[in-house]
Amino acid sequence: MRITRVEASWVQVPIPPDRQHLSDFGRQPTFDSVIVRVETESGITGWGEAKAGVASTAACAGLAAIINQDLAPLLVGEDPRDISRLWDVLYNMPRQGFAIDRGHVFPTLGRRGLSISAIAGIDIALWDILGKSLGAPIWRLLGGRRAERMPAYASGGWADENKIGEQLLGYIDKGGFRAVKMRVGSMDGPVARSAARVRAARRALGPEVGLAADAHGTWTVAEAKAFCRMVEDCDLLWFEEPVTADDKQGQAEVRRASAVPISSGESEFTRHDFRELAELRAADVLQPDLAIAGGITEGVRIGAIATAFNLRLAPHLWSGAPAFAAGLHLAASNSAGFILEYSLGHNPMLHDLIEERFPVQDGMVDVPDRPGLGITVKEDFLNRYRRQ
Numbered sequence: 001m002r003i004t005r006v007e008a009s010w011v012q013v014p015i016p017p018d019r020q021h022l023s024d025f026g027r028q029p030t031f032d033s034v035i036v037r038v039e040t041e042s043g044i045t046g047w048g049e050a051k052a053g054v055a056s057t058a059a060c061a062g063l064a065a066i067i068n069q070d071l072a073p074l075l076v077g078e079d080p081r082d083i084s085r086l087w088d089v090l091y092n093m094p095r096q097g098f099a100i101d102r103g104h105v106f107p108t109l110g111r112r113g114l115s116i117s118a119i120a121g122i123d124i125a126l127w128d129i130l131g132k133s134l135g136a137p138i139w140r141l142l143g144g145r146r147a148e149r150m151p152a153y154a155s156g157g158w159a160d161e162n163k164i165g166e167q168l169l170g171y172i173d174k175g176g177f178r179a180v181k182m183r184v185g186s187m188d189g190p191v192a193r194s195a196a197r198v199r200a201a202r203r204a205l206g207p208e209v210g211l212a213a214d215a216h217g218t219w220t221v222a223e224a225k226a227f228c229r230m231v232e233d234c235d236l237l238w239f240e241e242p243v244t245a246d247d248k249q250g251q252a253e254v255r256r257a258s259a260v261p262i263s264s265g266e267s268e269f270t271r272h273d274f275r276e277l278a279e280l281r282a283a284d285v286l287q288p289d290l291a292i293a294g295g296i297t298e299g300v301r302i303g304a305i306a307t308a309f310n311l312r313l314a315p316h317l318w319s320g321a322p323a324f325a326a327g328l329h330l331a332a333s334n335s336a337g338f339i340l341e342y343s344l345g346h347n348p349m350l351h352d353l354i355e356e357r358f359p360v361q362d363g364m365v366d367v368p369d370r371p372g373l374g375i376t377v378k379e380d381f382l383n384r385y386r387r388q
């Protein structure tokens, strides 16, 4: 089997004004992602997704260009099932031969950022092809699924202290979720206001529902410690990205200062970043976004780090359908996997890009039996919203 064509498209779907939400990232008028298509001579097409930062449409254009201009020529003619070797080819580029011969890395300057996201988009598509070629879902290729259904948590929670309970209870009405996540952080103003919102949420939800809080890395170490102290009796499932991803020592300090479990990872790239988080004991839960951190191949390595350090794995799944499915297959097959993120923001790339659905029932999502990622991309949707 040979790769005949690789094509990345920046896809931009408008979000209707009444479905847009306001956060520290501002108001998002569109949902943007880069969808990767890898075609083979056997007729099997693999789909992947590569992600740039929030609200960065120019970065999506750049990401698609990296894939189409730099990576595609390295892939055409190759066997798409040689995933491990192709990952090393893309990561080590001109020095790929050394890397493959000698068994250690020779990366280029693009060791983080869009170059890694570009590899991620390709990698996810290659796993999709491998699964389809064997008639097997990706979780089976990763060692099998640990259960037929996995718990999911509803991810949203932007409302103020007076409305947050109602908003989170609305999510539970929708899918019977047993866990929810709300946003906190600098957008609230004083730390005490975030803490008051969390306490209001806990009061409304009662003691049985899991409640996580996500600060999007917006606080200083001191602010994050103060928040932990204020919500210590709220039994948080986890406190996500307390401080900027560039202050891993600071994050470890926050974790040491309190009993509140700390999570992070959606802003990290490759196994190397996650090894650092683990070694510094900066997190209890690792949250790689497979469309950012390096794809399923790198996700498996990150999962191994999680298990070796007795941490848990909860992939970041605020994404389109290819990255959501990739994270689902990883979480379902990894010893450290235990819960899925389910975005309750307006997410056309998850719900409208593909023909299938990932329905939530009693707070659980089925781990699908379909080959590969288990998704069928609607090409008319892709073509309609393709920016380039």
Ligand SMILES: [Mg+2]
Pocket: 214, 216, 240, 241, 266
């Ligand atoms: Mg987050």
